[in-house]
Amino acid sequence: MLESSPTITTQDELIESITAIEELKVPKDYLGECLSPDAFAPTDSFIRRHIGASSPEIQAMLRAIACDSLEEMVEKTVPDSIRLKQPLDLGVARGEYELLQELKAIASKNQVWRSYIGTGYYNCITPPIIQRNILENPGWYTQYTPYQAEIAQGRLEALLNFQTMIIDLTGLEIANASLLDEGTAAAEAMTMAAGLAKNKGNKFLVSSDCHPQTIAVVKTRAIPLGIEVITGKHDEFVIDRSCFGILLQYPASDGAIYDYTESIQQIHAQGGLAIVAADLLALTLLKAPAEFGADIAIGSAQRFGVPFGYGGPHAAYMATKEDYKRQMPGRMVGVSKDVHGQPALRLALQTREQHIRRDKATSNICTAQVLLAIMASMYAVYHGAAGLKSIAQRVHFLTQTLAQSLEKLGHQVLHPDFFDTILIQPKGTSLAEIKDRAAAHKINLRYLENGAIAISLDETVSKQDLLDLINIFSEDQSAITNYKLQVPDSQFSIPNSLTRNTTYLTHPVFNTYHSESELLRYIYRLQAKDLSLTTSMIPLGSCTMKLNATSEMLPVTWSEFGNIHPFAPLEQTQGYQILFQQLEVWLAEITGFAGVSLQPNAGSQGEYAGLLTIREYHQHRGQTNRHICLIPTSAHGTNPASAVMAGMKVVTVNCDDEGNIDVTDLKTKAEKHQHELAALMVTYPSTHGVFEESIRDICDIVHYYGGQVYMDGANMNAQVGLCRPGDIGADVCHLNLHKTFCIPHGGGGPGMGPICVAPQLVPFLPKHPFTTENPSTISAAPWGSASILTISWVYIALMGAKGLKLATEVAILNANYMAHRLAPHYPILYTGKNGLVAHECILDLRGCKTIAGIEVDDIAKRLMDYGFHAPTVSWPVAGTMMIEPTESESKAELDRFCEAMIAISQEIKAIASGAMDKLDNPLKNAPHTAATLLADDWNHAYSRSQAAYPAPWLKEHKFWTSVGRIDNAFGDRNFVCSCLPIEAYNE
Structure with a gap:
């Protein structure tokens, strides 16, 4: 019979008890090699589940490579001159259960108010079938970019649906498979228009009715490219041959609906292109941009079932004319055929990508927003054309009701034509009173500088929400109790000339899967065509397809993180601010840097942001002549593309026979360009998979000749806990959180690419119009794709300093x-x-x-x-x-x-x-394929x-490809980027 535990009554007895526990013989593989057992460590240790090999397996692998310990292996691999001499200051490993409780407490400091702020972000309903079976399903979120198309047919079909949806709603001929956010999409469209315009002017006209964050991103992107951005009212622009393009918002940011036909005709007459930023839900009721002459349409698919997420991730879109297909940034899914003649999908026109075009690339975009584009496409599949139109009509009806009710109260509705957003000039009620009442109802409105108030409604709005909004604007509070809503006088507050008369979403895929059982089967049929980490390892060099643990993923869909508008007041987002602050401190410690920006929402954006900080640093010091960027021939293709976007000229540096940077060639070119040298871009460990011994010398050479060192963080999974970029000599690095820090790849996105910088670069980190008056804005939202930062926060906290080092x-x-x-x-x-x-x-x-x-x-x-x-x-x-x-x-x-x-x-x-x-x-x-193996004829020698x-x-267990080898050349010769008629598949 077991003896009962003695009662501990004094501090000495407690210490004696703990000492006894610490002396227990705990199996070595309890926490993994090199970790000491801790009496207070949680029993649900995450480290031993994140790291795939047990201690005996680690020992077996060490013997195979002739090393006695992990320490010996590190000594033979990582140069002694750069190795950390002390552990990272990140605390101890945490248990999943206790950590999620702590994060829940942090999340509770966020206040989920009803936000009617608009500006391109809307509350929406994520159909539970899509949330559970796509967003929360590792069969969808752990896939890699579909470069191996034969094992990515399900995801490619969902993206083809997305492209078809965009083509139908915008009326244009081709669309890509998503971009990072609406602001970035507008900036990409500007660059595209600059290359296509016949007049080769340098002025870009941006309507002041565009969303503020979009204007900020466009301005940031324009400066290093020598583009002059002119803002103003669309009907007041002076358009001449110096204007290569114009950007228009449809509907306008404050809700007004304008007919842009005349403005577009004017820009066309001068040899320029017209870009329209259009709301997808509005396009179910409004005339398509192509119908009044748009050359490019961009926007966000966020309101198609993707939560706020305090700014992301969300899928942006771009559509254009087929004549411009080779200038379209991002990825496009195209229809081709396999060796058996069956329809098959693949990424089309890959020769446009930066990995091939390098400094000649038109864009540095590498990560898209595939997972979110798939969610948006499934939202359209689920609702169909009739369902989407019904949602839009209801939103519009509610907005009309609100407008007429507020007018009856004496307030002025400033725009007679609108879709879901009205602009109110309050009368008889002070702005302070309105703000106080809104706060009492926990409602966020958009307050403009001129005293007007914009209110944007969405599909979640109920009758009670309307009554609460009317209450906020009513002087006679007692009259609201039995208030009767004003039924609109007319069916639409949309001009007849801009009312949609063309069809959309007519393909069978948008008219078949409206019941939950049918959609569920469709989702799982597509999933079965895709290989993900649920099937096997994906051993992609430089892409780090590691475990995306369930405990890391859970908080993403917590309402406290998901249901917050990116421009909600800071006092409502204190939980997020705590999380950001802690994550920034941890990333700074891991990298050895002084400052961090979480804004870049992709690795490519991180590269660009890092180079911009270097550019602004030189400009601030009066060294505007520094524009040369040295890049090794082994660098990622995004590196030279990012450098060109940042206004730099690329000079390549050779590598030696061992794959290392040729230090002699580097010194020669640094000396040659010493008066113009801005930066060196280097990946460490190198893209050839080794720790270069000369890395400190490389950094010293660049610094000696006045340049800054940018380190690509793609290979950070070999550094964490062993060495730090800041200690090595780098001045800035970006971190691919979707690699080293466990944000999943999502089939090609989302990603996050924060940058970490040395002290001298901290003042030049990206800023945002929401948080500062003089922004240098990289992404549409202040903290990029904020909701998925929770994943990396959980990962770092669960692993602790020792766990992260052991993982490396x-x-x-x-x-x-x-x-x-x-x-x-x-x-x-x-x-x-x-x-x-x-x-x-x-x-x-x-x-x-x-x-x-x-x-x-x-x-x-x-x-x-x-x-x-x-x-x-x-x-x-x-x-x-x-x-x-x-x-x-x-x-x-x-x-x-x-x-x-x-x-x-x-x-x-x-x-x-x-x-x-x-x-x-x-x-x-x-x-x-199974089909070829089951065929009656088998004419092969094997x-x-x-x-x-x-x-x-x-x-x-066998994973079967659904198609044979795909004919890529056929797909490019016969370019199709929308759904084929169903007969094509029957054939």
Whole structure:
């Protein structure tokens, strides 16, 4: 019989009890290698669940690479001169249960008021079926960008639906698969128009009726490009040949509806382009922008079922004419066919992307908002044309009701034509009284500087909401108790000339899945066509597809974070401010920097923001001549594209035979351009997967010649807890929170790219018109995609300093273990001085073509038959694969992938020896679909079993591709970016 625990009554007895607990023999793998057991540590330790390998597995992998400990491996991998000598000051690891309780307490400090602020952000209803089965479903949010299209057909179909929805509603011919936010989309459209305009002027006209944050983003983007932005009323502009474009808001930010036909005719007559920022819900009732001459339409899909999220993430859209398809920024989904002649989807016109075009690219956009675009497309699929129109009519009816009711109270409605927003000039009631009553009802309105008040309604508004709004504006409070709402006199407050008469969303996909059971099946049919982290590891070099833990994801959909307007008063968002402040402190500690901006809502935006801070720093010091940006040939394609956008000229720096920056070439070019040198962009560890020994010397050279060092944080997963960019010598770095810090990739977005800077750059961090009078605005919302910052906050808090360091060590170990296993079969292209790699390694597959005619793409497609997503293909070196396993994968999963690659190497050897045909073999014909394997005819020299089940584990679970290898060239020659008629699929 167990003895009962003694009662502890004194402090000495408590200390004695704790000492006894600490002396207990706790298994080594309780918290993982290198972590001491803690009597007060939570029993639900997150670290051992985030890190895939157990202590025995870690020891086995260390033995395989001839290291006795993780410390020895780090000593052989990371240069001693840059290694941290003390642990990060981040506190201890936390338990999931206790931490979520703490975060709930922080969230409770946010006040969820009813916000009728508008300005492009609206409350909306996320259909529960979409929230549960897409937003909260790892089968959707853990997918990677659909570069391997055969295993991304479900997501590509949902994005094709999104593009079709945008094309239909705007009336234009092509659309992309989303952009980052409305402000960024407007800036991208401005740059696009500048390149397309016939007059080649440098003036861009922006209507003062555009949303303030959009104007701010456009102005920021224009300055380094030498574009002069002129704001004013659209009908008062002087339009001549110096004006290459005009931006118009439809409806206007204050709700007015204008006919822009004349303004657009004027800009066209002068050789310029017209851009219309249009509200999608309004377009169900309003004439499409294309019908009055718009060349480009942009806007946000947020109100189609995506929560406020205090600013994001939300999917922006862009549509334009087909003639401009090669200048369209972002990604486009196109229709093609597979080798069997069946319709198949893929990313179209990839030659436009910055990874290929580099400094010639028209945009640096790399991350889109795929997950949110899918939500918006499913919202349209769920409601259909009739449902969307019904929602719009109800919103408009409620707005009319409010307008007439307020007019009856004596207030003036300033615009007779509106959709969902009215502008009120209060009469007889002071502004202070209105603000006090609004606060008493916990209602946010938009107060303009001229004393007018804008009120924007949405689909969530009820009759009681209307009564509360009327109450706010009523002097006689007693009369409101039995107030009778004023039924509108007319059906619409929309001019006949701007009333929509054209159809939209006529495709069957928008007219089939209106019941929950049908939509549920459709969502899961699409999900089954997509490989995500729920199926297998996705070992993409430089992309860090690690665990996105459920406890990290839960707070995203808490109402305290999701239902707050991005321009709600700061006193209502104290929970968010606490979270931002803590996250900024943690990121500054992790990177060794002095200041942080959370505003950039993508890695590419972080690059751009970082370079702008450097540019403004030089300009502030009177060194306007500094415009040269040195970029190694191994850099990410977004680096040179971002530099050009920041007004810099790119000068490339060579790499040596080992993949390191050629220090001699760097010094020569830095000296040559010493009077113009602005910055060096460097990725560390390098894009070749090694810790360059000369990194401190590289930074010193750039500083000596007056430049600043920008460090791309894409490979931060190899640094956290081991070294810090600020200590190494960098002046600014961006962090891909959707890589190192666990925000999921979402099938190609969302992402977040905060920047961290040294003390001298802190004054030049991005600002926002909502928070300062002189903004340098990168994103439409002050803190970017604020709601998903909760994910990284939870991750860092759960791991603590020791856990984060251990994660980095295991990520490096896993990469070296895989390199060790695969080296006998494929050459490892680059290693460090001790023969080890960083957190990723590059397999050189060019010899496969020489001996067997097998291309790297053949191996990528064959991996699909084994149930794997290919590593990064042909980057940073053509004909190679870059593998990054992350710390989250178990040794068993690493071995499974290695065994697949080894089996493929045996198939390649069989082709080389003549045992297999060079043209008719499992690699050239991969991937193999179930349909081809079940067909009556099988005319291949190899067996069906070898095609479908080349490894034993596949008989337990098999991921089937829904299409065969896709014909990319056919898709580009026959460009289609909207839904095909249903007959095409029947054929």
